[in-house]
Structures are given as structure tokens and as C-alpha cells.
Amino acid sequence: MHPLSTYRPEEHEKEKASNAYLMSLIMFIVGLPLPIVNLIATVVFWLGYRRSSFYVRWHCTQALLLQLSLFFVNSYGFWWTMSILFGDESLSNAYLAYLFTAILFNLSELITTIYTTVETRKGKNIRWWFYAALTDRLCQPRASHNFMTQ
């Protein structure tokens, strides 16, 4: 069983964990044409809370990992668009198919993030398929202290 599954977070922890997702959500909308903006925002947020409790750190890391995968998808789409507008590439079926795939993945990320923001604020521990397992590997409770109160 995962240590966070039975953990009851404090009010301030719920808020911080929820804000990690909210931040990526806001920056996703603000920096929509530039895929790097939401990643930078999430990295800044993650750095800010890297000394927080395990609960907060874990959710910051999960939010960051999702942004990282979207960063690669969106960056490729961004440079493809630039090469069509300013380079030698032409508008093609493959480009439009990629654009719609990227939009689909971004939309599903958007819905998942909104849901996670709301649920994390309520204190529920939302675990995303693949990202949660990866977060478990990267973010672990510190052995020297009680992991919940660090």
C-alpha cells in the first residue's frame, strides 16, 4: 500500500498540493503558444516546495512529470508550425493529424488536471496511471524524519 493512501493531509498541505496542479493549469492557458511556459512555472513551483511535506512534494512532482511529457509533444508541434510559417515545410495531412493528436492529449491533460486540482484540494490522493508510479520512484519520504511532517 502506498504511504499516502491512508494519510490525512493538513489544510495547508491540501492547498499547496492543489496549487501545484492549478499553477500548471493557469500557465497552460497563459502560455498556450509557447509550450515551455507551463513547464517553467511547474518547475518553479516544484523548486519552491521541494522542502515541503512528502504529500506536497509528491503532488508537485506528479504535476511536473505530466507537464514534462506534454512539453515534448507541444514543442514538436510548435517547431513544426514555425517551420511551416517561416521555413520550407508545407501544410500537410501529417501536420494536421499531429496537431489534432496534440490537442487531444492536451485536452485530456486539461480535464485530468482540473479534476485533480479539485480532488487534491479535498484531500484525496489522486494517482495518475504511469505518472504516479514514476513519481513514487522519484519522490520518496525522507528516512531521517517522519515523512508526513517534513
Place this chain on the structure above:
Amino acid sequence: MKKIVLQGLLMVALFMGVFWGLSMVDWMGLFKVEKIKKASDEKLGRVFWDIVRETEREEKDSVLVQPVQQMLQHLVRSNGLDSTHFHLHLIRQKEVNAFALPGGHLVVHTGLLKNVKSEAELAGVLAHEMAHVTLDHVMKTLVKEIGVSTLTAITTGGGELAREAVQYLGSAAFSRQLEAAADAQAVAYVTKAKMDPMAMADFLLRMSEDNADLEAYTSWLNTHPAGKERAAEIKALRGTATIQSVPVLSTQAWTKMKAAL
């Protein structure tokens, strides 16, 4: 760890699968991309050509227009291109110039006709401008240099902007890469039309020698490949194969055209 790798691979596979599935749909046809693009090209071309017609003197003398038109049609037919896509306009102007506008409008100055020594040289210049049209260099360059929003403003009545854009297209508008690509395509067009592309190289070389001072000055300042460099590239593309040239214009039509200039 194995589980994470497997899940990660499944995520990538899901993405690729969705991409592959969506690639099967004919989005270009569904959104009528080509039709819309063609319509906007033509509209912009009409606006630009109206500006050229207002500011320059269009030459309508059939003795001058007919041979150029005949050469253009020969190149178009030989290469299996759509003849309705090209609109030739002859301008009474001393400057040695020819340029392409959006919508397949090819503008040729009488100064250029005066300076070409053979029909193959004329074919080379026309083929080069045709290549700018078929390779979509005109719209690509306009989008790059002045932006989509400005182009939209021009189609809805941006007079001064349109004049500047025409001036830009009439001067050294295309990048070195695009000029080289147009040259390569022109060599292919001319060869397929059973003419020698070497004439195209000769014309460029002669023009650069006639303007030796300017050439030396602009070769490193300008983004255009210098005439000598372009001529060398064309010669390399042409190779050493023997080309059996087939005359397109009658000697009489050519002589009459030259005399009327």
C-alpha cells in the same frame, strides 16, 4: 521499474496510435485547404497586379506579348502544368527584371526581353519565375517577411501595405535557398521542354558581368545568390549531357519582337 517502462512505452504507443489513426483522415480535403489557399492566392494576386498596372505601363502589343506567351505555354505544356495557373504580363520598363506575384502572375519587363539573346535564355528566366510559383515561394516569403495578418489586411484594402509588398517582390525578395531551389526546378522545366538550360547560366553570367561593380558589392550583402554563383550551380545541374534543342518560336516572330523593343 519494469512496470513503469512498460507503462511508458504504452503511453508512447497510445500517442503514436492516435497520431497514425488521425493521419488516415484526409484533413486537407476535409478543410478544403488547397481550395482556400488558391482562392486567397488569387485574391492577393489580383490586388498586387492592380497596383503594378496602376503604376507601370502594361505592354499589349501582340508582337511583343505573343512570343513570350508562346514560350510560357510551351514550358507549361511540356511539364504537364496547369496553364490556367499562370498569367503573363508584359511591362514597358527598361530595367532588366521579371518577377512572380501571388496567384501565378508573372511580370516581365521589356528591358529583359531586350537583353535576352536567344529563346532559350527567355525560357530560362520564365522557367525560374514559374518555379517560384509552383514551389509556393511567393506566398511563403510574403508570410515570412510581412506576416499573415498584414496579408489579410492587404486583401481587405491595405493599399500602402500592398504597394510595399509589390515593391518587395519586384526587388531581391527571395532567400538564397529559395533562389537556388527555383534555379534547380527551372533547369528541370527547361530540359523537359527540350531546351538547353546552359543558356540560363549564360544569361545570368552576362548580366553579372554587365553589372560587375554592383555584383561585387551585393554578392555578400544580398541574400540572393550572386549571378556567377548561380550560373555555376546551373551548369553543375545541367551536367554534360547533349541536349537536342527544339526551336519553339519562329525566326520571324523572334526578329519582330526584338525589332519592336
